[in-house]
Amino acid sequence: MKMSNISYPIARDNDGKSIWKFILSEFKPKGKILTPFNIISVPIILLGIVLIVIRFWKGIGSVTNLTQEVPWGLWIGFDVVTGVAFAGGAYVLTFIVYILNNQKYHSIVRITILNGFLAYVFYAGALLLDLGRPWNVINPIIGNNFGTSSVLFLVAWHFLLYMLAQLIEFSPAIAEWLGAKRARKILSGMTIAAVIFGITLSTLHQSGLGALYLMAKDKIHPLWYSEFIPILFLVSSIFAGLSMVIFEGSISHKVFFNQISEKNHHAQNGIIQGLSKICAGAMFAYFFLQFLIFIHQKRWDLLNTPMGYWYLVEMIGFVLVPMLLFVYSYRRKNILLIKVAAILTMTGVILNRLNVTVIGFQWEEAIRYIPSWMEVVITLTVIFTEIWIFRWVIRRMPVLRESPKWVEQEK
Numbered sequence: 001m002k003m004s005n006i007s008y009p010i011a012r013d014n015d016g017k018s019i020w021k022f023i024l025s026e027f028k029p030k031g032k033i034l035t036p037f038n039i040i041s042v043p044i045i046l047l048g049i050v051l052i053v054i055r056f057w058k059g060i061g062s063v064t065n066l067t068q069e070v071p072w073g074l075w076i077g078f079d080v081v082t083g084v085a086f087a088g089g090a091y092v093l094t095f096i097v098y099i100l101n102n103q104k105y106h107s108i109v110r111i112t113i114l115n116g117f118l119a120y121v122f123y124a125g126a127l128l129l130d131l132g133r134p135w136n137v138i139n140p141i142i143g144n145n146f147g148t149s150s151v152l153f154l155v156a157w158h159f160l161l162y163m164l165a166q167l168i169e170f171s172p173a174i175a176e177w178l179g180a181k182r183a184r185k186i187l188s189g190m191t192i193a194a195v196i197f198g199i200t201l202s203t204l205h206q207s208g209l210g211a212l213y214l215m216a217k218d219k220i221h222p223l224w225y226s227e228f229i230p231i232l233f234l235v236s237s238i239f240a241g242l243s244m245v246i247f248e249g250s251i252s253h254k255v256f257f258n259q260i261s262e263k264n265h266h267a268q269n270g271i272i273q274g275l276s277k278i279c280a281g282a283m284f285a286y287f288f289l290q291f292l293i294f295i296h297q298k299r300w301d302l303l304n305t306p307m308g309y310w311y312l313v314e315m316i317g318f319v320l321v322p323m324l325l326f327v328y329s330y331r332r333k334n335i336l337l338i339k340v341a342a343i344l345t346m347t348g349v350i351l352n353r354l355n356v357t358v359i360g361f362q363w364e365e366a367i368r369y370i371p372s373w374m375e376v377v378i379t380l381t382v383i384f385t386e387i388w389i390f391r392w393v394i395r396r397m398p399v400l401r402e403s404p405k406w407v408e409q410e411k
Contacts, residue, residue, distance in 0.1 A: 048381025132167025318348025
C-alpha cells in the first residue's frame with residue numbers, strides 16, 4: 001500500500017494575508033459527508049449544544065441529577081477522571097521515545113500527543129459544565145478560599161501547565177502544516193524540555209486526581225477506598241493510556257490508511273505487540289498492589305455482599321483476565337487477542353473510576369445518584385466533538401503521514 005501524494009503549501013507571504021486564506025480554505029470538508037459516524041454524531045452534538053445552553057441559562061440543576069450531597073457525578077467521574085486516565089498514553093510514549101530513546105514507537109508519538117492534548121482541553125471544558133458557578137473556575141488556580149495547600153490547587157495547575165506542554169510538543173506539526181520553517185525549527189528545539197516538564201506534570205496530576213478522593217473516606221465503599229488511591233490511579237493510567245493507544249491506533253490505521261507510509265503499516269503489528277507487553281507489566285503491578293491493599297485492610301467479610309461480587313467482577317474480569325490475555329497474545333503474536341485485551345482493559349478502567357467516583361460513592365444512601373439522560377447526551381457531545389476535531393487535524397496536518405521534505409533537508 002502506497003501513501004497518497006500530499007502537498008504541503010507554504011501558507012504565508014510577506015504581507016501575512018495568505019496564511020489566513022490558507023487556514024480558511026482548510027475548513028472545507030474532506031472525505032465523505034454521509035458516513036455512519038456523521039449521521040449518528042451530528043444530531044447528538046446539536047442536541048447537546050441546546051442542552052449546554054440550557055445548563056448555563058437555567059443552572060446546573062436544570063439538566064443534571066446532582067445534589068448538595070452528590071455534587072460530583074458523571075461529568076467528573078467519566079469525562080475528567082476516566083478521560084484523563086485514557087490520555088495517559090501521551091506521557092508514557094513520550095518518555096519511551098524521547099527519554100529512553102526507543103524509536104520503535106516514534107511513528108505514533110504525534111497522534112498520541114494530539115489525542116492527549118484534545119482530551120485535556122475537552123475534559124477541562126467539562127469542568128466548566130460541572131461548576132455551579134462557572135466563573136469561579138479561576139479560584140482553584142489562584143488558590144482562593146481554600147489556599148495553595150489544597151490538592152485541587154495542584155491539580156488545576158498541573159492541568160493548565162500540562163496542556164501547554166502538550167501544545168508545545170505537538171506544535172512542530174502545526175508549523176509544518178503552515179509551512180513556517182523558522183517557527184518549526186524553534187519549536188522542535190523546545191520539544192525535549194516540554195517532554196520532561198510534561199512527564200513530571202502528568203505523573204503528578206494522575207495521582208493528584210486520586211488524592212482528591214482521600215478526603216471522602218467515609219463516603220467511598222471500603223473495597224475501593226485506601227490511602228494508596230493516588231498510586232493506584234498513577235499505575236492504572238499507564239495501561240489505560242496504552243490500551244487506548246492500541247484501540248485508537250487500530251481504528252486510525254483503517255480510517256486514515258492512505259496517509260500512512262508502507263513502512264509504518266508494516267511496523268504497526270510490532271508496535272502493538274510492544275505496547276501489550278508494557279500493559280501486561282503495568283497491570284501485574286496494579287493487581288499486586290490491589291491484592292496487598294486488600295490483605296492489609298482485611299476486607300474478607302465484604303466479598304460476600306453485592307458490592308463484593310461487583311469488586312470481584314472488576315478485579316478478575318477486567319484486570320486479571322486482560323492481563324493474562326496480554327501475556328498470552330504477546331507470546332503467540334496474536335494481534336486480534338491484544339485488541340480484545342485492550343478493550344477489556346479500557347472497560348475495567350471505566351468501571352474502576354466510576355466505582356470510586358459514582359457507584360461506590362455514598363453506596364449506603366437510600367436515594368442514589370443516577371445520571372440524567374441530559375448528562376449522558378452532553379457527555380457524548382463532548383466526546384463526539386473531540387473526535388470531529390481529531391479527525392479534522394489528522395486529515396490536514398502531518399500527524400500520521402511523513403513530514404514535508406524541507407524538514408528532512410533542514411536536519
